[in-house]
Structures are given as structure tokens and as C-alpha cells.
Amino acid sequence: MSQPQPARRIALDVIMAVRDSDAYANLLLPVRLGRAKLSEADAGLATELTYGTLRMQGYYDRVIAMAANRSTDKIDPAVLDVLRLACHQLLSMRVAQHAAVDESVELAKTVGSNSAVGFVNGVLRTITRTDTDTWRERVMAEAGSGEEALAFEYSHPLWVTRAFRQVLVAEGREAELESALAADNVAPRVSIAALPHESTVDELDAYPAAFSPVGVILDHGDPLNLAAIREGRARVQDEGSQLAALSLSRARPIRAGEQWLDLCAGPGGKAALLAAEARAGGAILTANELVPARAELVRKALAVFPSPPEVWELDGTEVGALYPASFDRILVDAPCTGLGALRRRPEARWRKQPSDVAGLGNLQAKLLASAIAALKPGGLLAYVTCSPHAAETKAIVTSVLxxxxxxxxxxxxxxxxxxxxxxxxxxxxxxxxxxxxxHGTDGMFIQLLSKAQVEWVTG
Known part of the structure; x- marks a missing residue:
């Protein structure tokens, strides 16, 4: 029996782990690629197969259901993963049909019975008999509205599509909805932040970022090839995250001795940038992260500095009561659905549910209220989420204020x-x-707040 091509085998393994174990593709795939020691071309193929399949899963499921003449929930999950992987090759990549079908049949042999193998072969032969444009027309014909058609075509849950539309309507930019959905299906370029006074943009062999004064864009290659990355003096960090941190640190001149707090610091990217900014201005940063494993990541991110900032492991909702009116600047990078980073974490769109928004909203409001209590009179606060959903952004700020x-x-x-x-x-x-x-960044929400010279009012 011939063996499946390694890149496809790795892609299938990662996709199955995402489904079975709630694994994160962006964490698991690099590990699998490192172990396999694939060529650059094969590693690129495995990456495209994995991320592309996860992004377009919803669309491919509709095609598979039509071709199989049965609902996808009636198909063995592992076999369905094989079919999704094949769909990406047949409908979205320039892969020869016979290669995509033959390799997928070989993959099916590793996860299914003989009947499952025959089923996969039959479904894929049916898909290949119809061209890509016709499949698109068939899928779109099932949509009950223009909004639903966009959700189908760009493979987003309808509730996410509606949430994006609500925000864009409020901005007067409803016409951008299709562009917003399409952008989530394009792999982001690698953004790097040069930590001020630790490294420089000029030192990094990359293109200057469009907006961030400390950012560069790496179009190709491994970031670890850069000495500043290996030494911790620069970090892979989305340009939007850089701007969120800089909005707090550069909102006004730093006074020596200022006390800063990163309330939800894990995994430490923004904390590292804030620490560099604080050190340059004579301020003192404290980072807080409730989850011990993530707190260790924060400590690792801050270890580059001669005297690393202290890292607490406190419940952020209680910091305000424990340290009232203690900090001049506070970053609240609140836990959120991550809907602003779907291009980076493709499986997130299928994991999140509308109920998650409500549950997180309660935590976000408590964290923001706690941070306000911990803020000194005259202090500055940045409330940040990597989500454009109104219930995680404007609504939280309004309710707490x-x-x-x-x-x-x-x-x-x-x-x-x-x-x-x-x-x-x-x-x-x-x-x-x-x-x-x-903007070419993740979908970061940033609201700066200032505290007057009066006491926090409760009740």
C-alpha cells in the first residue's frame, strides 16, 4: 500500500487534533513540521492545506453534503476531515485533480474502513465532475439572504457575519462587509516589533510596517533567523497589538517613577513592549496573569530586560480592591472571542458561539471596573480586545462607565x-x-480612558 504524501498526512493530523482535542493549529503545526524536517516547499504545502481547510471548512461542508447527498453530521468525523482537505485542493488550490483524489483516498485508508475509502473516492469523483464556479453557484443558491450568502461564500458562521455587519453599519462602512470577511481568509504576513532601546527597526532585515513606528513586516523566511528575535530583543507581534500598547505608553510624556500595570498580560507580547517603553521613560511596569502557565510565558518574554518587571498571578477582577488608586497607566487587554484574529486562528470561527460573547462580557466588565479602581486620579487606561464585536467593545465600556x-x-x-x-x-x-x-492588522479595539482627580464611585 502506498503511503500518503507527508505534507498531507501532517495537515490531516493537525486538522483532526483541532477537532478531537481542541488543539490550536498555529501551535501544533510548527511542532509537527519541526519534527518531520520537511523541505521548505513541503512545509509550505502542509501549512496551506491546514490553514486553508480550517478557514473554508463551512463552505466545503456544504459542497460535501451536496456531493454525498447526506448531511455532514452523518459522515464519520475523520473521513469528513479527509474530504475537507481534498475539497481545499480541488476547489481552492492548483492541485491536479487526480493527485488530490488519489492522495485523499490513501489518507482515507489510514483513518477509515474499506467502505469509507470507497465513499471518499465516490464523493470526490462527484465533486470533480463539476467546476468550481458551478459549485459556488449551487452553494449560494441555498442562502436565504445576501448576508447569509456572504457567510456561505467566505466560510464564516452567520452570527459572526452579522456581528461584523453591525459594527460596520455603525461606522458607516456597511459596504466593506465582504472585504472584511474575505480578509479573514488571507494568511497574514509576519509582523515584528523591535523593542525600543533593545533593538531597532533598521537592525531587522524586513520591510518597515505601515503604521507602527517600532514594527517591520517579514515577507518570507523564519523569524528565528533574525538575531534580535532569538535574543528576545524583538518579538513576533501583530502591528495592531503594537499600536494598542503604544497608544497607552505614548499618549502623553512619561514622568519618571510612574507605576504601570498590564492587568491581563499573558502571553507577554504587549507586556514586553510596555516594559521597554517604561524602562526608557523611567516608569515601572508590573505584569499580572492569573493562569500560571501563561504567567511563565510573561516572565520569559520579560527576561530580556536587566531587571525584569514583577509578574503577579492574581485574579485581575480583584486587583482594584487589593491595590486601589495605585497605578498611573493600566492596560486591560481583556480575554475575548478573538474574532479580530480569525485570519491567524482559523479554527476559532467554528469553536466560538454567541453564548461565549455573553460569558466573556461579564468578565470583561469586571476586569475594566477593577482596573478603574486601581487607577490613580489623573491616570490613563487602555481597554483593548482583539475583537470587533460590539458586545465586547463599546458595550463593555459604556456599561462600566x-x-x-x-x-x-x-x-x-x-x-x-x-x-x-x-x-x-x-x-x-x-x-x-x-x-x-x-489596516492590515488584527481587528483590535482600543479605547483610552482618563481618570479625573476624584474618587471611584460604586453603587
Whole structure:
């Protein structure tokens, strides 16, 4: 029996682990590729197969259901994974049909019975008899609305599509919905942050980032080939995350002795950038991360500094009560659905549910209220999420500020425009919502807040 090509075998293994064990593709795939020691071309193929299949899973499931004449929930999960992987090759890649079908049949032999192998062969032969455009037309014909058609075509859950549309309508940019969905299906380029006073943009062999004054873009190659990355003086970090941290550190001049807090610091990317900024200005950063394993990642990220910032492992919702009015600047990078990073974590769109938004909203509000309590009068706070969903962004700020009479929204766009190298395309608002399709960053939400010289009011 011939063996499946290694790149396809690795892609299938990762896809199955994502489904079976809630594994994260962006964490597991590099490990599998490192063990396999594939050529650069084969590693690239495995990467495209894995991420592409996970991104377009919803669309491929509709094609498979039509070709198999049965619902996908009636198909053995491992066999369905093989079919999804084959669909990506047949419908979205320039792979010869016979190669895609033959290799998929070989994969089916490793996970299914003889009847399953025959089933896979039959379904894929049916798919190959119809061209890509016709399959698209058939899928679109099942949509009950234009909004649902976009959800089908760009392989997003309908609730996510509607959430994006709601935010874009509020921005007066509803026409951008299709572009926003399409951008989630394009692999992001590697963004790197040069930690100020530890490394420089010029030192990094890459293109300057569009907006971040400390950022570069690596178009190809392994970031670990850069000495500054290996030594921790620069970090792989999305440009949107860089701007979120810089909006707090550069909102106004730093006074020596300022106390800063990163309330939800794991895994440590923004904390490292804030630590570099604080060190340059004579401020003192404290990082907090409740989960011990993530706290260790924060310590590792901060180890580059001669005197690394202290890392607490406290419940962020209790920090305000434990350390009232203690910090001059606080970053609340709140846990969220991550809907702004779907291009980077393709499986997230299928894992998250509308109920997750409500559950996280309660935590986000508590963290923000705690941070406000921990903020000194006259202090600055940045509330940040990697999600454009209104219930995780504007709604949280509004709900908490109803009780925080001493807190004001700052003109966040004005602050950010004063920091970036090129003007950002931003609607008129007090907050900033970055978008992959508009800015080339993850979908970061940033709202700067300032505390007046009065006490926090409860009740």
C-alpha cells in the first residue's frame, strides 16, 4: 500500500487534533513540521492545506453534503476531515485533480474502513465532475439572504457575519462587509516589533510596517533567523497589538517613577513592549496573569530586560480592591472571542458561539471596573480586545462607565494618529477599531480612558 504524501498526512493530523482535542493549529503545526524536517516547499504545502481547510471548512461542508447527498453530521468525523482537505485542493488550490483524489483516498485508508475509502473516492469523483464556479453557484443558491450568502461564500458562521455587519453599519462602512470577511481568509504576513532601546527597526532585515513606528513586516523566511528575535530583543507581534500598547505608553510624556500595570498580560507580547517603553521613560511596569502557565510565558518574554518587571498571578477582577488608586497607566487587554484574529486562528470561527460573547462580557466588565479602581486620579487606561464585536467593545465600556463618574473617554483616534507613521483610516469616534481588510492588522479595539482627580464611585 502506498503511503500518503507527508505534507498531507501532517495537515490531516493537525486538522483532526483541532477537532478531537481542541488543539490550536498555529501551535501544533510548527511542532509537527519541526519534527518531520520537511523541505521548505513541503512545509509550505502542509501549512496551506491546514490553514486553508480550517478557514473554508463551512463552505466545503456544504459542497460535501451536496456531493454525498447526506448531511455532514452523518459522515464519520475523520473521513469528513479527509474530504475537507481534498475539497481545499480541488476547489481552492492548483492541485491536479487526480493527485488530490488519489492522495485523499490513501489518507482515507489510514483513518477509515474499506467502505469509507470507497465513499471518499465516490464523493470526490462527484465533486470533480463539476467546476468550481458551478459549485459556488449551487452553494449560494441555498442562502436565504445576501448576508447569509456572504457567510456561505467566505466560510464564516452567520452570527459572526452579522456581528461584523453591525459594527460596520455603525461606522458607516456597511459596504466593506465582504472585504472584511474575505480578509479573514488571507494568511497574514509576519509582523515584528523591535523593542525600543533593545533593538531597532533598521537592525531587522524586513520591510518597515505601515503604521507602527517600532514594527517591520517579514515577507518570507523564519523569524528565528533574525538575531534580535532569538535574543528576545524583538518579538513576533501583530502591528495592531503594537499600536494598542503604544497608544497607552505614548499618549502623553512619561514622568519618571510612574507605576504601570498590564492587568491581563499573558502571553507577554504587549507586556514586553510596555516594559521597554517604561524602562526608557523611567516608569515601572508590573505584569499580572492569573493562569500560571501563561504567567511563565510573561516572565520569559520579560527576561530580556536587566531587571525584569514583577509578574503577579492574581485574579485581575480583584486587583482594584487589593491595590486601589495605585497605578498611573493600566492596560486591560481583556480575554475575548478573538474574532479580530480569525485570519491567524482559523479554527476559532467554528469553536466560538454567541453564548461565549455573553460569558466573556461579564468578565470583561469586571476586569475594566477593577482596573478603574486601581487607577490613580489623573491616570490613563487602555481597554483593548482583539475583537470587533460590539458586545465586547463599546458595550463593555459604556456599561462600566455608567458607574464610573470620574472616568472620561479620550480621543483615542487623535492619540493614535499622533503615534503612527501614516494616517489611519478611522471613522469619527472616541475609540479605534482596526480591521484586517482596512489596516492590515488584527481587528483590535482600543479605547483610552482618563481618570479625573476624584474618587471611584460604586453603587
Amino acid at each position: 455608567r458607574r464610573a463618574v470620574d472616568i472620561e473617554r479620550m480621543d483615542t483616534p487623535a492619540v493614535l494618529q499622533s503615534i503612527v507613521k501614516e494616517p489611519l483610516d478611522l471613522p469619527d469616534a472616541t475609540h479605534v477599531q482596526l480591521w484586517p481588510h482596512r
